[in-house]
Amino acid sequence: MLSKMLLGRYIPGNSLVHGLDPRAKILMVLMFMVIVFFANHWTGYVLLILFVLLITKMANLRVIFLFNGLKLIFIIILFTFFMHLFFTKGGTVLLDAGFFTIESEGIITGIYITIRLMMLVVVTTILTLTTSPIDLTDAIEKLGTPLKKIKVPMHELAMMMSISLRFIPTLMDETEKIIKAQSARGSTFMTGPLKSRIRALVPVFIPLFISAFKRAEEMAVAMEVRGYRGEEGRTTYRVLKWTKKDTFAVITVILFGVILFLVRQ
Numbered sequence: 001m002l003s004k005m006l007l008g009r010y011i012p013g014n015s016l017v018h019g020l021d022p023r024a025k026i027l028m029v030l031m032f033m034v035i036v037f038f039a040n041h042w043t044g045y046v047l048l049i050l051f052v053l054l055i056t057k058m059a060n061l062r063v064i065f066l067f068n069g070l071k072l073i074f075i076i077i078l079f080t081f082f083m084h085l086f087f088t089k090g091g092t093v094l095l096d097a098g099f100f101t102i103e104s105e106g107i108i109t110g111i112y113i114t115i116r117l118m119m120l121v122v123v124t125t126i127l128t129l130t131t132s133p134i135d136l137t138d139a140i141e142k143l144g145t146p147l148k149k150i151k152v153p154m155h156e157l158a159m160m161m162s163i164s165l166r167f168i169p170t171l172m173d174e175t176e177k178i179i180k181a182q183s184a185r186g187s188t189f190m191t192g193p194l195k196s197r198i199r200a201l202v203p204v205f206i207p208l209f210i211s212a213f214k215r216a217e218e219m220a221v222a223m224e225v226r227g228y229r230g231e232e233g234r235t236t237y238r239v240l241k242w243t244k245k246d247t248f249a250v251i252t253v254i255l256f257g258v259i260l261f262l263v264r265q
Helices: 020-039 042-057 061-067 069-088 103-129 133-144 144-152 154-184 194-200 202-224 244-264
Strands: 093-096 101-103
Touching: 020 103, 020 133, 042 061, 042 093, 042 103, 042 244, 061 069, 061 103, 061 154, 061 202, 069 154, 133 144, 133 154, 144 154, 154 194
Parallel strands: none
Antiparallel strands: 093 101
């Protein structure tokens, strides 16, 4: 499951979403993070799901592909649903077990919050799937240009974010290999009491941390050997070009937000 994780991966392609300027895609994701909270009724959530499905189609990605790649994240998000299920009160009492009750308001709120989180995860994953880490770095740096006036090191921050995204799938693959190696040596991760399962993870985390620090050191040495000294004295090889389709895409997201806001009213 870990080797199939899509978070942080980039898949080259020639879809409409791939062809957008990375700055436009980041702006659309930021606007979507706000728009998603406009939905407060089942009609709004249906429109939200349809909009995300449309983006998925325009990116030439299959829903089942995204579901399989984000299955672990979705399982974690389901924990939020159960938290609302047991602790959010209001409405009709559907189940009274004495020490806890399940009420209709808890189910509805849990479903709504779960949909919001899932849509946010899918949209941000589509961003990384359709945008290379280098383009993301350039876009974040360009969008943060006004912050440079107050001495915010946007180039370094963008570089760190890009490297972090790039290392997520690498560490996932490394974890998968370590787990398989430990399982071949007789370690068990899925059986026995909880305490023994947690103890069995120690031989996984130690080599994983060692590998992560080793990779970080190798990257630092490689960047230093190639003369990397931050933004100072550097020029841009790739020039980002904002086109009409980028403007149209941003306006489309804004219009969708207006529609969702009107539905909310």
